[in-house]
Amino acid sequence: MIAIDLDDSLLDDNLTISQENKQAVRRAIEEGVIVTIATGRMFKSALPYVQQLGIDAPVITYQGALVVNALSRNVLLHCPVPLDLSREIIRESKKNNIHLQVYIDDEYYFEQHNKYSDLYFKVSGIPGKAVGSLEDFLVKEPTKLIMIDEPENILKWMEHYKEKYKGKLQVTISKAHYLEFTNIEATKGNAVRYLADMYGIKREEVIAIGDSFNDIPMLTYAGLGVAMGNAPEIVKSHADYVTYSNNDNGVAHVLEKFVLGGGMPFELCANRRHR
CATH class of the missing domain: 3.40.50.1000 (HAD superfamily/HAD-like)
Known part of the structure; x- marks a missing residue:
């Protein structure tokens, strides 16, 4: 295989x-x-x-x-991300002014359009949906969440969140601008x-x-x-x-x-x- x-x-x-x-x-x-x-x-x-x-x-x-x-x-x-941890990530990203996307049923959502949502669309070819407050919007466990930021910031956030969610979530860089959060399994x-x-x-x-x-x-x-x-x-x-x-x-x-x-x-x- x-x-x-x-x-x-x-x-x-x-x-x-x-x-x-x-x-x-x-x-x-x-x-x-x-x-x-x-x-x-x-x-x-x-x-x-x-x-x-x-x-x-x-x-x-x-x-x-x-x-x-x-x-x-x-x-x-x-294997979705637990709802309580997802909401915690939403609050942290908002506090730190980081663009965040959540994925549910093979669609993705964010609070508002910006250069990072445009960057993601250019790569994926799939348009997302701006829904306002993600914390209010999220009522179902998402498949994953992505923070999108400048590469030097992503490296910093990776170290922070890998430690914060050690044993709870997978935290990984998939592309230079993307920090992804998934179920620990x-x-x-x-x-x-x-x-x-x-x-x-x-x-x-x-x-x-x-x-x-x-x-x-x-x-x-x-x-x-x-x-x-x-x-x-x-x-x-x-x-x-x-x-x-x-x-x-x-x-x-x-x-x-x-x-x-x-x-x-x-x-x-x-x-x-x-x-």
């Missing part, structure tokens, strides 16, 4: 899948390999890419908080394990490919964890193998080297960690 991150991994900087990456993924599927997407995106934002690739396996979205069958749209796994690693168990696939038979902090749990779970060439050094340090960048067909390189090309089986990769 192969789990591939979307943004800054499978997608280039123009948010497109190169022909080389597309062909490699399709060939892997044709050869009987289970390929899934593992993304922090909403399901509806990931779906166009899933359809381009012809993926029919369940798709991991919202950092692992929501696993959805790509064909039937049936929800296989959903909602990680890409746990979601990849869920699918592997569902299919009866051993951990050693899983490849995970990603570039950011939120990808680390699946890189360390997989038999072969692959970091993109454009990944931060801390992410690369958790990987077994580093491929080319997202603008240089890094995903296709991995599939050709370890799955399609008849080269060294990934189980025997010399860079593998001992577990």
Whole structure:
């Protein structure tokens, strides 16, 4: 099984899948390999890419908080954020004047439009809804929450909130501007394990490919964890193998080297960690 991150991994900087990456993924599927997407995106934002690739396996979205069958749209796994913690995050973001978005039933909501809601829309392609007071609006446990701010501020907030919600929530950076809050059990690693168990696939038979902090749990779970060439050094340090960048067909390189090309089986990769 192969789990591939979307943004800054499978997608280039123009948010497109190169022909080389597309062909490699399709060939892997044709050869009987289970390929899934593992993304922090909403399901509806990931779906166009899933359809381009012809993926029919369940798709991991919202950092692992929501696993959805790509064909039937049936929800296989959903781990929302507790309502009390969600409201606490809303109050803190308001106090610190940070743009916050909450996600419910594959839609997202914020208090008012601003440059950060515009930034998110440009990347996701999905419009959100301004609803005024989020604390008054929120009556249902959200799938996730995102703070959006300048990258230097996001790093500061990550340290603060990782400590504050230690053992309560997952707090991770998915893109330089995004700090995401999900259920403590909602990680890409746990979601990849869920699918592997569902299919009866051993951990050693899983490849995970990603570039950011939120990808680390699946890189360390997989038999072969692959970091993109454009990944931060801390992410690369958790990987077994580093491929080319997202603008240089890094995903296709991995599939050709370890799955399609008849080269060294990934189980025997010399860079593998001992577990």
